[in-house]
Amino acid sequence: xxxxxxxxxxxxxxxxxxxxxxxxxxxxxxxxxxxxxxxxxxxxxxxxxxxxxxxxxxxxxxxxxxxxxxxxxxxxxxxxxxxxxxxxxxxxxxxxxxxxxxxxxxxxxxxxxxxxxxxxxxxxxxxxxxxxxxxxxxxxxxxxxxxxxxxxxxxxxxxxxxxxxxxxxxxxxxxxxxxxxxxxxxxxxxxxxxxxxxxxxxxxxxxxxxxxxxxxxxxxxxxxxxxxxxxxxxxxxxxxxxxxxxxxxxxxxxxxxxxxxxxxxxxxxx
Numbered sequence: 001x002x003x004x005x006x007x008x009x010x011x012x013x014x015x016x017x018x019x020x021x022x023x024x025x026x027x028x029x030x031x032x033x034x035x036x037x038x039x040x041x042x043x044x045x046x047x048x049x050x051x052x053x054x055x056x057x058x059x060x061x062x063x064x065x066x067x068x069x070x071x072x073x074x075x076x077x078x079x080x081x082x083x084x085x086x087x088x089x090x091x092x093x094x095x096x097x098x099x100x101x102x103x104x105x106x107x108x109x110x111x112x113x114x115x116x117x118x119x120x121x122x123x124x125x126x127x128x129x130x131x132x133x134x135x136x137x138x139x140x141x142x143x144x145x146x147x148x149x150x151x152x153x154x155x156x157x158x159x160x161x162x163x164x165x166x167x168x169x170x171x172x173x174x175x176x177x178x179x180x181x182x183x184x185x186x187x188x189x190x191x192x193x194x195x196x197x198x199x200x201x202x203x204x205x206x207x208x209x210x211x212x213x214x215x216x217x218x219x220x221x222x223x224x225x226x227x228x229x230x231x232x233x234x235x236x237x238x239x240x241x242x243x244x245x246x247x248x249x250x251x252x253x254x255x256x257x258x259x260x261x262x263x264x265x266x267x268x269x270x
Contacts, residue, residue, distance in 0.1 A: 001234065002066040002220055003028040005059065007052075009040040011156045011250055012149070012188030013071030014257065016094070019209035020069070020216055021258070027220075029236045031259050032059060036242035038153075040074045041118050041146055052079045053086055055241075058267040065089055067219055069212060071187050073121050090219050094208050096127060096185035101206040102135040109180030109204070112139045114173055117185030119144035127185075141179060145169050152188035157249045161195050170199055181206060239265035 004020065004027050006013045017031060037043065037051055052075055056068065069092045070076045070083070076093035083091045096115060105113050113135055121127055122144030131140050147169055155161050173179055182200065184190050184207040193205060236259045240247045243264040251262035 001027060002224070003030065003064050004216065005030040005032065005063075005065045005068045006071045007032050007034075007055070007068065007075070008070075008072040008187060009034045009038045009075070010149070010153050010188065011191065011253070012152060012186060013069075014156070014254065014259075015187050015190035015207065016069060016071040016209050016212055017259065018257065019213040023210075023213040023217055024220065026234050028234055029259065030059075030063060030065065030239065031236070031254065032239045032241075032265060034241045035244075035247055036240075039146065039149055040072065041120050041149070045078050048075065048078050049082050053082055054267045055265075056083055056087060059239075059265065060087060060089070066224055067092065067216055069216065070094060071212075073186050074118060077121065077124055077126055090224055092212060092215050092219070094187060094212060096121065096130060097183050097206045097208045097211065098127075098130040099134040100211070101181045101183045102138055104204060104206065105138060105179075105181040111137075112141075112177070112179040112181070114179035114182040114203075115140065115142045115185050116148070116182055116189060117142070117144060118146055118149065121185050139179075141172065143169065143172065148192060149186060149188045152191040153250070155191060156253045157246055158252075161192065163195060163199070166192070166195055167199055170196075173200060173203075179203065183207070236260065238262050241265055241267070 006017050010033055040048055067090050070080060073094050080093040096117060101113050105111055122142045151161050181204045184205055190207045238254050238259045240262060251260060254260055
């Protein structure tokens with residue numbers, strides 16, 4: 001039985017947890033969200049790297065972790081190499097699912113793919129390289145927005161999604177020439193799948209959750225665990241870095257998924 005840590009700045013990693021837990025239910029799970037520094041898209045790269053390194057060093061010193069999953073596109077693109085140097089355990093990151101979306105569009109669609117992601121992910125050279133390598137023959141359009149991150153956070157907190165604002169963001173794609181397949185390039189965005197399907201009917205949405213679950217499963221099969229735990233049954237733990245009313249409201253959704261109870265994690269404090 002392995003201990004798996006999922007990490008995000010907010011609730012977006014919940015979409016990844018669902019896929020991993022569905023594929024691998026008999027494991028121990030930690031979920032740590034750094035709401036004290038949310039959203040990560042507003043941090044400089046040096047700030048982000050320093051913050052995440054500190055969190056992981058402290059967390060892994062206090063808890064046994066066999067596999068870490070960076071369930072955040074922004075953190076994955078900026079911090080993954082540094083974390084792999086820092087930690088002695090496997091660290092799995094998230095990349096936009098350009099390849100499977102392109103394959104789906106070629107086979108079932110009209111060769112039109114959309115990437116919906118944060119501005120940082122849309123503008124990264126890495127994203128351009130993925131499009132060049134896997135979708136160069138297709139019509140690929142990009143929408144970069146941080147609005148959907150906040151919408152997803154608010155939805156999980158119990159607030160209603162602003163469909164009018166969401167429709168404005170998606171306006172370039174709400175026509176006959178819009179994409180047939182859309183990549184959800186932020187782990188927050190699958191939490192808005194129902195609303196996205198309502199505004200873009202007939203479009204296929206692709207995210208990285210299932211691929212991450214397969215990667216974690218392969219790592220477990222290869223024997224990366226640090227020996228058997230003495231715990232008689234799988235357990236979960238939920239941590240935030242700022243304990244406030246919003247975090248408590250979000251914790252109710254996590255608890256519905258079997259993650260909890262909510263605790264405060266303060267790096268630098270034992």
